[in-house]
Amino acid sequence: MPGTTPPHGEHTPSASSHGSPTLASLLATGAGEALELVRAPLGSGVPVHGVGVFDSGETLAARGQVLIAPGVDDSSDVAPLVLRSAARAGAVAVVVRRGASGPTRRLLEVADETSTALLTRTPWVEWTELIGMLRAGLAHRGGPAGPESLSDVPLGDLPALARALAELVGGAVTLEDPDSRVLAFSPTENGADPLRRLTILGQQVPRWRLDELAASGFLRTLWSTDDVVHRPAEERFSERLAIAVRAGEEVLGSIWAAADGSPLPSDARQALREAARVAAPHLLHHRLSARNGSSRRRQAVRALLEGTGDARSAAATLGLDLGTPCAVLSVTTGGATAAGTVVRPAADVTTDGNVTTDGDVTADGDVTADGTTEVATHERALRLASLQVTAHQPAGYAHRSQGRLDVLLPLPGERPEQSPGPTTRADTAPAGDKPQGADVRARRLALQLAGAVREAGARPLVALGPAPTGLAQAPDSLERAHLVLGVLLERPARTGELEVADESDVRAAMDAMRVVRAVEALTPAVDGPVRELLAHDAEHRTDLAPTLAAYLSRFGDVAGTARQLGIHPNTLRYRLRRLRTHFALDLDDPDVRLLAELGLRAAGLHPAPTSSPGRGPGTEA
Numbered sequence: 001m002p003g004t005t006p007p008h009g010e011h012t013p014s015a016s017s018h019g020s021p022t023l024a025s026l027l028a029t030g031a032g033e034a035l036e037l038v039r040a041p042l043g044s045g046v047p048v049h050g051v052g053v054f055d056s057g058e059t060l061a062a063r064g065q066v067l068i069a070p071g072v073d074d075s076s077d078v079a080p081l082v083l084r085s086a087a088r089a090g091a092v093a094v095v096v097r098r099g100a101s102g103p104t105r106r107l108l109e110v111a112d113e114t115s116t117a118l119l120t121r122t123p124w125v126e127w128t129e130l131i132g133m134l135r136a137g138l139a140h141r142g143g144p145a146g147p148e149s150l151s152d153v154p155l156g157d158l159p160a161l162a163r164a165l166a167e168l169v170g171g172a173v174t175l176e177d178p179d180s181r182v183l184a185f186s187p188t189e190n191g192a193d194p195l196r197r198l199t200i201l202g203q204q205v206p207r208w209r210l211d212e213l214a215a216s217g218f219l220r221t222l223w224s225t226d227d228v229v230h231r232p233a234e235e236r237f238s239e240r241l242a243i244a245v246r247a248g249e250e251v252l253g254s255i256w257a258a259a260d261g262s263p264l265p266s267d268a269r270q271a272l273r274e275a276a277r278v279a280a281p282h283l284l285h286h287r288l289s290a291r292n293g294s295s296r297r298r299q300a301v302r303a304l305l306e307g308t309g310d311a312r313s314a315a316a317t318l319g320l321d322l323g324t325p326c327a328v329l330s331v332t333t334g335g336a337t338a339a340g341t342v343v344r345p346a347a348d349v350t351t352d353g354n355v356t357t358d359g360d361v362t363a364d365g366d367v368t369a370d371g372t373t374e375v376a377t378h379e380r381a382l383r384l385a386s387l388q389v390t391a392h393q394p395a396g397y398a399h400r401s402q403g404r405l406d407v408l409l410p411l412p413g414e415r416p417e418q419s420p421g422p423t424t425r426a427d428t429a430p431a432g433d434k435p436q437g438a439d440v441r442a443r444r445l446a447l448q449l450a451g452a453v454r455e456a457g458a459r460p461l462v463a464l465g466p467a468p469t470g471l472a473q474a475p476d477s478l479e480r481a482h483l484v485l486g487v488l489l490e491r492p493a494r495t496g497e498l499e500v501a502d503e504s505d506v507r508a509a510m511d512a513m514r515v516v517r518a519v520e521a522l523t524p525a526v527d528g529p530v531r532e533l534l535a536h537d538a539e540h541r542t543d544l545a546p547t548l549a550a551y552l553s554r555f556g557d558v559a560g561t562a563r564q565l566g567i568h569p570n571t572l573r574y575r576l577r578r579l580r581t582h583f584a585l586d587l588d589d590p591d592v593r594l595l596a597e598l599g600l601r602a603a604g605l606h607p608a609p610t611s612s613p614g615r616g617p618g619t620e621a
Helices: 023-027 078-088 105-113 127-141 158-169 194-202 207-216 218-224 268-306 311-317 372-391 437-455 471-490 507-520 528-540 544-553 558-565 569-583 590-602
Strands: 035-039 050-053 065-073 093-097 117-121 172-176 182-185 229-231 240-247 250-258 325-336 397-401 404-410 458-464
Touching (some): 050 127, 065 127, 078 093, 127 240, 127 268, 158 172, 158 250, 158 268, 194 207, 207 218, 218 229, 218 240, 250 268, 268 404, 268 471, 311 471, 325 471, 372 397, 372 404, 372 437, 372 458, 404 437, 437 458, 458 471, 528 544, 528 569, 544 558, 558 569
Parallel strands (some): 050 065, 093 117
Antiparallel strands (some): 325 458, 397 404
16 A cells, blocks of 8 residues: 655654554554555554544544545545644544545645545445444454454454354354354364254254244344353253354344363353454454455446446456456346236346336335336346356356346457457358357357346347457447347347347347437437427327338338238328328428438337237228
């Protein structure tokens, strides 16, 4: 971590010899992974007495504290004022958010003039997680010194902690999370009893045992008290002591001590109370580190796909080089195959798995309006597809966005194209021009994803971007995959039952979509007579806009258009006359036809589907 050293001859306070935490010891814990030390005028040996949140009106009690400044960016004009205010209050350090452009010159000048250290927070760590890390580090380094063997355990090394706690308590120790899953355990000198053996081998307490403990009230007592709970020896199982481990009101897990060849010593209860205090920062660090690692990976995948942030750092987070070739895919659903109804692909899923729609959502993710089954099927389909991405070899990375599952698939061993171009289907490439391995591997995953979506009861739509491409070009590849996906969603008449496609499969429709999107920036998307036409259909429940779309798609073929719409040719001619007389649409004018087609395309009505319900020969509208 970059930082400044104190000036020559300046005394740097250090509290390490007294056992109390310093800024350096704090950064040596898990918090150091989330922070970058920008400036430290007094060095990093200054003692730290607490963690607080910066408040410009209440900084008098900030002496000796590390202050968190949420909402303050190191590139903002506010940051120098915050740092100077914190320095006047005697804060040890201030943490601000790391901006895209880095700290301003003015902020660095102020940092050099004050005695308060300046730190920045990495973007993949939430403020609440950072506060937890800092407090865990303080708890680990501060407070009364425990036994030497415990103080030597690195923060977060749970197997070493279990061994040290076993020595302290005088029995076999197991560390468990709140769901009774085994986090770590100490070796057994005299052979584990059957229950301990089952728990360790299964990595969790057996279900039947949990049912017993719940029925007897043991678990309720364990989670509701701060003291040790005793379980007498049973016919085949030795006696046990257990205590919950807490950080404030939050339960982090539990410590279980079992007799190992001889009864637990008389002072085991007191030793277990001390063990719970010592274990708290370790379990908190373990939880936050796991959550932090997952959050960092999600942020890195998003940064690479969307082209935000530092691509090289994001690639390094995933253990990849920026030049690693990759393929990009995008997945959504086109309908629930069982019911034959259309799934709305606009439903979003947040990072915690909740479905976000325009309607009400129940606890299990089902919409309570008429789209209940469709959205639940859509959600289940993308979950299965995400699991397929993880299980694939090599493993891919999935990112949920706007009802889609975007996939980044690293392809080690391939050579990325210098400029991404259209891919070629394996079954349509001419002889001597077969696709390279990257395209085959990407299409193989695409077919597997389609199978996973189909297994959930939905019609799969899978689009592939150009492959192979470098990680730095992943955003461009994703944009092109989204265009292909848009064609599959909006142009079913052109693509038929096509479920897996790349640019070469939908070239003409995709180019037409590009044209429509380009002209949208120059003229209103739906203007003039077409706008009036759509408004008339909406108000009077008529089919004039679909009629016009079908007529233009058929190049003015009255008989073919009438058959497509399921109406009599005379009814069609009547509607065309209405378009001319009521909406000033002169369909003999090529300019009018072009603008009408662009407007209908922008409205999603052109090209028209191959069949459309008509209102019958007697319908006048």
